[in-house]
Amino acid sequence: MSANLEKALHNKPAVEVKNKKESRVYNYFANLFRSWTGTLGFIIIIGLLFISIFGPWITPHDPLYADFSKKLLPPMTDGHLLGTDQLGRDILSRMIVGARVSVIIGVLTVVIAGTFGTIVGIISGYFRGWIDVVLMRIVDVQLSFPFILLVLVINAIIGGGLRNIIISLAIGGWVIFARMIRSEVLALREKEFITACVATGVSRFEILFRHILPNLFTPLIILASLQIGTFIIAEASVSFLGFGVQPPEPAWGNMLNEGKDYIFSSWWLITFPGIAIIIAALGVNLFGDWLRDTLDPELKGD
Amino acid sequence: MKQKVLLSVKNLKKYYEIPQGLFKEKITVKAVDDINFTIKKGETFALVGESGCGKSTTGRTILKLTEPTDGKIIFDGNDISTLPYKQMRTLRNRMQMVFQDPYASLNPKKTVREILIEPLRVHKKFDNVTRLEKVKSILEIVGLSEYHLDRYPHEFSGGQRQRIGIARAVILQPDFIIADEPVSALDVSVQSQVINLMLELQREFELTYLFISHDLSVIQHMTDRVAVMYLGKIVEIAKTEDLFTNPKHPYTKALLSAVPITHPKEKKERIILKGDVPSPANPPSGCTFHPRCSFALDICKKQAPITTEYSNSHSVNCHLYTEFKEETTHAINHS
Numbered sequence: 001m002s003a004n005l006e007k008a009l010h011n012k013p014a015v016e017v018k019n020k021k022e023s024r025v026y027n028y029f030a031n032l033f034r035s036w037t038g039t040l041g042f043i044i045i046i047g048l049l050f051i052s053i054f055g056p057w058i059t060p061h062d063p064l065y066a067d068f069s070k071k072l073l074p075p076m077t078d079g080h081l082l083g084t085d086q087l088g089r090d091i092l093s094r095m096i097v098g099a100r101v102s103v104i105i106g107v108l109t110v111v112i113a114g115t116f117g118t119i120v121g122i123i124s125g126y127f128r129g130w131i132d133v134v135l136m137r138i139v140d141v142q143l144s145f146p147f148i149l150l151v152l153v154i155n156a157i158i159g160g161g162l163r164n165i166i167i168s169l170a171i172g173g174w175v176i177f178a179r180m181i182r183s184e185v186l187a188l189r190e191k192e193f194i195t196a197c198v199a200t201g202v203s204r205f206e207i208l209f210r211h212i213l214p215n216l217f218t219p220l221i222i223l224a225s226l227q228i229g230t231f232i233i234a235e236a237s238v239s240f241l242g243f244g245v246q247p248p249e250p251a252w253g254n255m256l257n258e259g260k261d262y263i264f265s266s267w268w269l270i271t272f273p274g275i276a277i278i279i280a281a282l283g284v285n286l287f288g289d290w291l292r293d294t295l296d297p298e299l300k301g302d
Numbered sequence: 303m304k305q306k307v308l309l310s311v312k313n314l315k316k317y318y319e320i321p322q323g324l325f326k327e328k329i330t331v332k333a334v335d336d337i338n339f340t341i342k343k344g345e346t347f348a349l350v351g352e353s354g355c356g357k358s359t360t361g362r363t364i365l366k367l368t369e370p371t372d373g374k375i376i377f378d379g380n381d382i383s384t385l386p387y388k389q390m391r392t393l394r395n396r397m398q399m400v401f402q403d404p405y406a407s408l409n410p411k412k413t414v415r416e417i418l419i420e421p422l423r424v425h426k427k428f429d430n431v432t433r434l435e436k437v438k439s440i441l442e443i444v445g446l447s448e449y450h451l452d453r454y455p456h457e458f459s460g461g462q463r464q465r466i467g468i469a470r471a472v473i474l475q476p477d478f479i480i481a482d483e484p485v486s487a488l489d490v491s492v493q494s495q496v497i498n499l500m501l502e503l504q505r506e507f508e509l510t511y512l513f514i515s516h517d518l519s520v521i522q523h524m525t526d527r528v529a530v531m532y533l534g535k536i537v538e539i540a541k542t543e544d545l546f547t548n549p550k551h552p553y554t555k556a557l558l559s560a561v562p563i564t565h566p567k568e569k570k571e572r573i574i575l576k577g578d579v580p581s582p583a584n585p586p587s588g589c590t591f592h593p594r595c596s597f598a599l600d601i602c603k604k605q606a607p608i609t610t611e612y613s614n615s616h617s618v619n620c621h622l623y624t625e626f627k628e629e630t631t632h633a634i635n636h637s
Contacts, residue, residue, distance in 0.1 A: 192406035199365055200421045200470070201394035210420075214411040 031294055038290030044283025052100040061090035063097045063250050072266045083268040085259065091268065094250035095276055101251040102280055105166055105235045106228040112170040113231075114224050117177020118216070124178070125185030126208055136182070139175045147172050148237055155243040165244040169231055177223065184219050188212050218295040225288035229281040236277050252277050305342035308478055308510050309364070312338055314373035314383075316356070316363045320583070331583045333359040335534035336373070338609070343477070346504065346511040348521045348542070350557070351531035352579060357514045358402075360531070361480045364512070365399055366390055378477070395425040398471035400500075402483040404463035408455040414441070414466055415451045421474045436473060443506075444469045444499060461492035465499065472503055480512045485520060497524055518561045522546055527615070530554045533590040534582055540616040550618040552595045589621065597622055 032038050051058070060081065067088035075083040082091040120139075124132040142150070154168035188194060189212065197207050238244040239253025240260075247254055252273040259269030316334040334356045341347040349357040363370045366382065375383040382393065398421075401407035408417060418437040422428060428436065438448050444465040455463055464484060471479050481500065485493040501524060503509060513525050521528060522542060529539045530551065538551040549555045556573040575594045580586055586593050592602035601621050610623045 192401050192403060193409040195362075195367055196399070196401060196407045196467075196470070197409075197420075198367055199394065199399040201391045201424050202420065203391065203424075206424070211409055211412075215409070217411075 028294070032290065035290050035293070037286045038294075041283045041286030041288070041290060044279060045287055048099060048103055048280055048283065051096055052103040055096045055100050059090070059093035059096050061093045063089060063093040064248055065089060072262065072269075074266070075268050082272045083266070085255075085269055086262060086266075091255075091272055094255060095252065095273055098250040098252045098255060098273070099276070099280075101162065101245055101249075102232045102235060102277075104162070105169065106232045106280075106284070108166050109169040109173060109231045109235075110224045110227050112166065113173040113227070114177050114220065116170070117174035117179075118181045118220060120174070120178040121181025122185055122208070122212070122216075125182040126189060126212065132182075135178070139178050142172075142175050143179075148234065148241075151234060151238055152241065152243055155238060160243055160246045162245060162249075165235060165238060169234055169238075172234075173227065173231060176227065177220075180219065180223055181216060184216055185212060188215055222288060222292040222295060225291050226285060229284040229288070232284070233277060233281050305344060307340050308343040308378060309512070310338075310340040310374075310376045311360075311364065312374040312376065314338075314360065314363060314375065315371045316359050316368065317371045329583045332534050332585065333582060334363060335585075337529075337531075337534075337536045339529050339536060339539055341478075341510060341512060343510055344504075344508055345526040346513055346524055348513045348515060348525035348528040349531055350515060350518065350521055350528055353516060354579065354582070355531045356534040356582070357516075357531050358482050361399070361482050361512060361514050365394075365397060365480055367399075392425070395421070395427075395474045396476050397478040397480070398474060398476040400464075400467050400471050400479060400481040400484045403487050404460050404467050405455075405487070407467050408463055410455055413452050413454055414446075417455075417466060418470055418473055421470060425474060427474070440469045440473045443503070444472075445495075459492075460488050461496060464488060464492075464496050468496070468499065468503070472507060472509075475507055476509070478510045478512070480514070482514045483516070484513075486515065486517060493520070500524070518546075518558065530557065533579065533585055535590060535619065537591065537619045538617070544616055550612055550616070550623060551591075551620050552597050552622070553591050589619075 032042055060079070067084075069088065070078060070080070070084050071086055071088040073080050073084040073088075075081065077083065080090050080092070082095070084090055085094070120135055124135040151168045151172040154171050155164060158164045158167060194207060194211060197211055202210070235244060235251070236253035236256065239251045240257045242254075242257060245251035245254055247258065255273040256270050256277075259266075259273070262269050314334055314337050315332070318331040318333055320329045320331060322329055337360065339347070349360060351357045359368070362368050364375055366375075366385070370383050373383060374381050377393070377397065382390065385393065412420075415434075415437060418440065419433050422433045422436060427433070437451070441447060441450065446462065446465055446469075450458075450462075455466070458466065464487075468484070484500070485496050488496060497520060500511070504511060511525075513521070515521055525542050527539065528542050528545045529536045530545070530553065531537070532553050538545065538549070538554045540548075540550075545554065546558065549558050552573075553575075556575050559571060559573045573596075576596075577594050580590065580593065586603075588604045589595070589598075589602040589607050592598040595602065599621055605621075607619045607621045609617050609619050611617050612623055
């Protein structure tokens with residue numbers, strides 16, 4: 001039936017712009033639900049977004065309220081679905097609130113690192129010459145440091161907190177965008193349709209903005225979606241190491257950090273935030289994979 | 303009737319330098335080495351040769367898509383080889399290009415409308431309404447319709463895409479179009495359609511073509527004059543009929559003998575050339591064709607031949623037709 005509907009939408013003779021857009025959105029969803037991994041990723045992302053937006057209103061308990069009489073309760077006791085931590089705080093509530101941190105960090109870091117990296121990548125790939133050499137050596141130098149170490153050092157210098165962890169992750173993460181966008185631009189500028197633009201008489205500036213930039217959109221979306229997962233994990237690692245989001249503010253990473261001392265007596269302290277991190281990263285990556293398969297015309301099936 | 307010369311190329315050279323590391327000398331590849339030809343207004347001039355002989359580079363250098371190393375490109379009386387970027391850009395509305403691969407030469411993210419309006423917008427021709435009218439009429443001319451305006455290139459077949467590519471080149475109503483193997487990526491059945499379209503457009507808009515191809519049957523069908531290239535040099539220029547009936551240069555003879563026969567009973571002698579095309583990075587001394595030439599003389603190894611007018615509008619770069627006539631006939635008789 002869906003194939004018929006697709007056909008009907010395509011064969012409509014005078015297609016209005018609005019209809020066309022609708023059919024495109026429809027096509028994307030039809031395509032999404034054909035792939036179960038993509039669907040799973042999509043559901044996880046929607047769930048994550050929902051929790052991070054409405055988190056404070058749907059927590060069963062106050063995530064910061066410590067009740068020492070109820071510390072280290074195992075899951076499913078006393079109305080605490082996932083148990084309580086060493087200070088008697090509800091783990092589920094803390095995880096729900098912590099989701100927001102992960103989402104904000106994942107998205108904002110990618111936006112900042114992506115924007116900066118893309119600009120650098122375009123400049124170096126399109127203009128080449130000495131500016132390319134200089135920028136790429138900077139990237140090389142930065143790539144020679146381990147990512148987490150670099151983030152920790154920057155974090156140690158500028159201090160903890162949500163804003164600073166985003167800044168340090170973005171500083172640590174822009175290079176991968178710069179490298180990838182540069183290679184994309186390098187490949188694009190040699191394409192024959194760019195030569196065709198030059199032959200037509202299109203100015204360099206217009207070639208860059210009207211022809212190269214739109215073709216960068218797809219790889220950028222794909223890389224960004226995959227990087228969100230990386231940054232979520234990186235934030236958790238940094239928070240686990242005691243930098244980043246500071247207690248008592250809940251974040252999945254620092255919940256792991258606080259819970260690691262009780263790993264043998266109260267397994268639920270680190271198990272559930274750990275699972276949350278896995279699911280979030282998995283969901284984003286699955287969705288990113290699906291995006292790549294869909295948007296990459298070379299891999300496009302139909 | 304004397305036709306006006308539209309383009310003349312004088313001593314055009316395009317060398318590429320390939321660095322070989324820090325302490326080694328750079329290798330110079332002579333992609334186009336000192337070529338001369340003129341194209342008259344309204345004619346179709348062909349450049350033919352094997353792949354890698356520099357015919358595409360010649361086309362691209364004439365349009366200044368790559369900078370020439372040396373030489374003059376005189377277009378309609380003005381030398382454009384040293385023209386600065388900005389002036390060159392405004393001149394581009396008079397000279398356009400059709401590309402070889404219709405799958406690569408159209409931006410996949412642009413609709414037909416955007417692709418075809420762009421040349422008009424860039425050269426600031428007409429207002430928005432007239433531009434759209436122009437686009438629609440050009441689509442009609444190349445055999446597509448208004449219905450295709452909002453489609454993306456991937457929704458078209460190869461032949462249709464090449465029509466879009468041709469429409470993009472023609473929409474500015476240029477004087478001169480370089481067609482770089484415009485049909486070699488297409489099916490044979492589609493090839494003839496596209497060629498006939500190009501001929502039709504030539505009549506309609508009084509176009510001058512530089513037609514780059516390796517397909518001799520296509521060249522025989524649609525061009526007025528032919529230049530044969532070998533290893534970055536032109537070895538023979540002649541009228542198409544003349545060249546096909548009476549080729550002079552040994553390489554041209556070999557090239558023509560490689561055209562498949564059209565009838566099984568037709569007898570044809572094949573000239574099989576020895577060896578491969580030498581690397582343009584390290585071309586043979588003297589005449590670059592001498593290692594593969596069955597008529598090679600001693601002088602061919604030492605000295606590059608100069609262009610000899612064999613007859614009016616037929617010139618050859620070969621020692622066989624220069625002052626060593628006696629030796630030549632001797633060599634031919636004994637081969």
